[in-house]
Amino acid sequence: MGKLSFQCRHGKAYLFRKVVNxxxxxxxxxxxxxxxxxxxxxxxxxxxxxxxxxxxxxxxxSQKYKEGKSVLERFKNCGPDGSHYSASHDIHVAGSDADDV
Structure with a gap:
């Protein structure tokens, strides 16, 4: 269950208490x-x-609430049908040095 919605460098991201896989x-x-x-x-x-x-x-x-939690970037994840959530499929960005705004 996503806790907070973030806007990071590549678009939307979500803060989770627990992630699997x-x-x-x-x-x-x-x-x-x-x-x-x-x-x-x-x-x-x-x-x-x-x-x-x-x-x-x-x-x-002020940022201690993030400790132990994970951020999943929507841009880097696929939907249930295997398609990307991002409108731009050909962009590949390495690293994850973005954070919330």
């Missing part, structure tokens, strides 16, 4: 629009695509 990448510090965060990219277990990131630590007190 993903694996985590390496933990790293990133400076995002809302400050410094320790995060790990998350990847689809089926195709290996980067689908978002998980917040390990938020360094700003």
């Amino acid at each position: 993903v694996t985590s990448g390496e933990i790293e510090n990133r400076t995002m629009m809302t400050g410094m965060h320790t995060v790990a990219d998350i990847f689809c277990v089926c195709c290996g695509s980067n689908v978002g990131w998980k917040y390990e630590t938020a360094h700003e007190m």
